[in-house]
Amino acid sequence: MSGEFDYLERLPIEPSETIFSWVSRYHYRYGNGSFKMTTESLLGSRRTRIHPYLPSNISYINTHFDVETLVRDHTLYSLFAYFGSEQDSKLLNSMCYGPTGVVESHRAKASMGIQAGHYFCSHCVEEYRTRTGLGPYVIHDQFPGIDCCPMHGIQLQIIDSSDEGIDRKLMLPTYKRTSEEKSAYKNRLLAFKARELVNVALVAGERSHQQHQRYYLSVLKQLGYVFDSGQLKMESLKTDLTRFYQDYQPPLGMEAVTEFYFLGPMLRNKTSFNQNPFHHLLLSTWIDYTVSIDDSRFKLIADEVAPKRNIDDEVLVLLKTGKSIRDITLKLGCAHSVVRRVAALNGIKLNEAPRWRHHLIIMASLGRDRSYIAQKLGLPIHVVESEISKVKGLAKWRLELEKMRRWQRSVFMIKHAVTTHTDWSRQNVKTAYNKEFFYLYKYDRERLEELLPPKMPARRRSYK
Numbered sequence: 001m002s003g004e005f006d007y008l009e010r011l012p013i014e015p016s017e018t019i020f021s022w023v024s025r026y027h028y029r030y031g032n033g034s035f036k037m038t039t040e041s042l043l044g045s046r047r048t049r050i051h052p053y054l055p056s057n058i059s060y061i062n063t064h065f066d067v068e069t070l071v072r073d074h075t076l077y078s079l080f081a082y083f084g085s086e087q088d089s090k091l092l093n094s095m096c097y098g099p100t101g102v103v104e105s106h107r108a109k110a111s112m113g114i115q116a117g118h119y120f121c122s123h124c125v126e127e128y129r130t131r132t133g134l135g136p137y138v139i140h141d142q143f144p145g146i147d148c149c150p151m152h153g154i155q156l157q158i159i160d161s162s163d164e165g166i167d168r169k170l171m172l173p174t175y176k177r178t179s180e181e182k183s184a185y186k187n188r189l190l191a192f193k194a195r196e197l198v199n200v201a202l203v204a205g206e207r208s209h210q211q212h213q214r215y216y217l218s219v220l221k222q223l224g225y226v227f228d229s230g231q232l233k234m235e236s237l238k239t240d241l242t243r244f245y246q247d248y249q250p251p252l253g254m255e256a257v258t259e260f261y262f263l264g265p266m267l268r269n270k271t272s273f274n275q276n277p278f279h280h281l282l283l284s285t286w287i288d289y290t291v292s293i294d295d296s297r298f299k300l301i302a303d304e305v306a307p308k309r310n311i312d313d314e315v316l317v318l319l320k321t322g323k324s325i326r327d328i329t330l331k332l333g334c335a336h337s338v339v340r341r342v343a344a345l346n347g348i349k350l351n352e353a354p355r356w357r358h359h360l361i362i363m364a365s366l367g368r369d370r371s372y373i374a375q376k377l378g379l380p381i382h383v384v385e386s387e388i389s390k391v392k393g394l395a396k397w398r399l400e401l402e403k404m405r406r407w408q409r410s411v412f413m414i415k416h417a418v419t420t421h422t423d424w425s426r427q428n429v430k431t432a433y434n435k436e437f438f439y440l441y442k443y444d445r446e447r448l449e450e451l452l453p454p455k456m457p458a459r460r461r462s463y464k
């Protein structure tokens with residue numbers, strides 16, 4: 001099958017079209033009748049089954065398509081990554097370079113027992129066909145668990161791709177108008193939110209999956225589903241979710257989802273438990289609804305929260321009184337950065353440490369005497385002492401410095417004495433430089449021994 005790349009260039013992929021959809025269109029337009037040959041030439045694999053939302057071998061489509069764009073806009077990779085399925089690019093690699101256990105396990109986990117296949121809305125397809133002559137499957141409709149078109153409120157139709165399915169082949173949306181069924185309101189609500197999540201995931205940051213749990217917990221707290229101890233009121237949460245979803249009609253095979261067994265792991269586990277996007281969808285839709293209907297709970301709690309300590313306000317009050325950063329952080333127990341931020345936001349020049357402080361620290365570090373520093377800077381001596389004690393390690397350093405100086409001074413004086421008075425005995429040195437002699441005697445006897453004149457021979461007593 002030669003020359004397929006030329007054909008590919010002439011068959012652009014539609015916005016949000018699934019890979020299966022594009023391969024199917026290609027097949028019916030340029031294929032030679034064999035599904036296997038088409039998939040082999042496009043995806044490097046003779047497997048005819050192309051997964052609806054987490055397909056593999058994407059990097060093989062090495063024509064004018066950018067692999068990153070294919071993955072981002074034409075699969076549900078972003079959605080799964082947004083909800084924590086991606087780890088070290090394993091999912092992405094698996095999707096790009098062929099199926100591995102990673103992508104297989106995500107597919108299996110996401111499927112939740114729903115009918116496997118390619119979903120589409122017959123109305124949407126028809127409108128698309130009228131406009132462009134094409135009728136692709138779009139990625140939004142493949143959100144696992146979604147069975148309704150949010151625009152038309154009708155049930156999605158499906159081209160079965162499971163083992164029992166008739167196809168195992170490439171197929172474009174085909175339908176009978178008579179099989180259209182109106183969806184339940186809650187199913188439509190979920191479909192709307194699902195579409196929103198797919199779009200949000202496209203622009204979400206790399207680490208945004210870590211924020212879901214925190215967000216849920218903060219909203220649940222405001223809605224009163226968290227005890228003072230921080231524990232979740234799980235039963236009450238489940239009861240309210242059940243009430244909300246009582247008119248929801250789960251797709252066949254997915255009935256268990258309304259038991260909300262996933263809530264515990266999703267909300268309690270501290271390691272951002274990797275959950276099915278549909279579980280997030282169920283909780284987020286309920287949260288959106290509960291917050292939006294404003295049944296006074298949210299507002300009530302918000303009001304209670306308002307009088308709560310607002311650190312920014314407290315910092316601002318102190319800043320206005322001219323307090324220094326240090327005073328403010330000590331008084332309020334907040335970080336320096338908080339004070340700096342509030343000051344910057346309010347255009348307040350910070351009352352930084354007084355000018356003399358820098359000078360004081362330098363002199364103290366040089367080991368200058370406290371009274372000398374006090375006199376030099378015109379400060380009371382207790383201020384000098386207090387400033388020195390505020391700098392971690394400075395007092396200890398001064399002590400070390402003092403020891404070093406005394407040692408140096410003692411060595412110098414003894415050396416000087418011995419070289420100046422060559423006739424002096426050890427006793428003479430000891431008498432003249434008593435302090436220095438005993439300092440070295442106590443702390444560095446070896447050095448003292450080196451410096452002193454040789455010992456005088458013991459005087460013999462004459463018994464004459």
Ligand SMILES: [Zn+2]
Binds near residue numbers: 125152
């Ligand atoms: Zn539709």
